[in-house]
Amino acid sequence: MAVKDHYMPMFEQYNEAENFDCYLERFEIYVEAIGLGLRGQPDADDAGGTVGARVVAIFLNAIGRKYYGILRDLVSPKAPKDIPYDELKSTLKKHFTKPIITIAERHKFIQRNQRPDEKTSEYIVALKHLSLNCKFGEKLDEQLRDRFISGMRDQNTSLKLMEKAGAAELSFNEAVEVALARESAKDESKYLRESAINTEVYTISAYSSGGKHGSGERRSNNNNKHKKGNKERKMCNRCGRKSHDQQNCWFKDKKCNVCQKVGHISRVCYKRSQGVCTVEMDDSDSDIETTLPLPIFTTTKSSDAICVNMNVDDRNFQFELDTGSAVTLISEQAYKEHFKYKLLRGRL
Structure with a gap:
């Protein structure tokens, strides 16, 4: 018997994007859910028709206008409503199902x-x-x-x-x-x-022992302080930054510690040597040069560097061995190429 006093939404129309066998299975589940069987028994229900006739009526309405027209042509000269559900189902399955090779x-x-x-x-x-x-x-x-x-x-x-x-x-x-x-x-x-992993990335530049402590610029995903306008400006020839023009540079009256000339600082001096690597924090929002209290030692470079192969996060890299270093550094290019997804934070 049909379910009384309970609203059931109409079953959706067939779309060829769905496998027809799956559509039939879902339809028969729907029919069971609303209290109708699929045996076509002659018992009269409360609407005055047979259960089988009601299933046929629901099915013909559910398949929609397009597929009702196709079914009507396939069973002609009979009317679809006069044909049992199993026969209608078989007819449409033959029409929609391609031969399986x-x-x-x-x-x-x-x-x-x-x-x-x-x-x-x-x-x-x-x-x-x-x-x-x-x-x-x-x-x-x-x-x-x-x-x-x-x-x-x-x-x-x-x-x-x-x-x-x-x-x-x-x-x-x-x-x-x-x-x-x-x-x-x-x-x-x-x-x-x-x-x-607590990752930090710094760019390292080489300067002479007479200059300020280099230009180590900290890069961080969470500290993106560069403004869009900075990218469009050229680098200032007096200090190396892009946050201003050289006419407005704070260092235009400063004396260079390398060449002793006024008008620029050591980080942009063309006479600087490449013998000593030093590090300086560089805050792009400030025009004041910050010097870290780090000792500088003059070293002699050797062409016979000792290199080791290391695996970092499932990637192989070759590092130059430095037993006196407290940190291991990679280039900014290597970071952008392999570790862009890493969260950068912390201070040197």
Whole structure:
């Protein structure tokens, strides 16, 4: 019997973007939900018609104008309302369902690999969908397992699963559980590494021992103090900044510590030497040069630098070994190329 005193929305019209078998399954679930069966029993309901006739009426209304017209042509000279639901369903399935070529379906299945931006869970669903028309029978689980392992993007996980399959019988579901667990662990590990790293990046310039402490400029994602106008200005020849014109530079009357001439400071002096590397904090919002109390030592450069290969966040870099340095530095270019996603904070 139909459900009384309870509003049920009309079932949505069919769209060819949806698989027709899926549409029929959802329609039959809807019919059950409103209290109608699909057996077409002759018992009269409270509306005076048979349950089967009501199901047909709901179905013909649900498929919409376009597909009702197609169905009407297919069953002519009969009227669609006079035909049982099962016959209507069979007629439309023949019309919408294309012939299945098993070889072609298996080829699609075998060629399917995990895409670069595809999660493992999405890859699993794609393989299951492609296997529907492959007719693997009792070999379905084995075929799914083999294709899943062979087509995985993560080669380390793929090799691990191959080892498990070689040592003991491994089902598709077991392979899926291992792959999902490893993917989750890898994502969490990456997140923990990124959140734990306190990264600072400085640009280092070389100056002579007679000058101020260099021009170490701190770059931070959270401290973007440069204004748009600064990018359009040329660099001031007196101090090296872009926040003003050289006519308005605070250092226009200052004496250079390198060449002893008035009108610029050591950081832009063309006579500066390249023998000593020093660091100075540079605040772009201020026109006052800040000197840090850091000792400067004259050193002799050696062409025989000692270099070591190191892995930083799954990337290989070659560093010059300095046993007396308290920090390890990379260039700004290397940061922008490999670590733009890192949060920059802190002070030197």
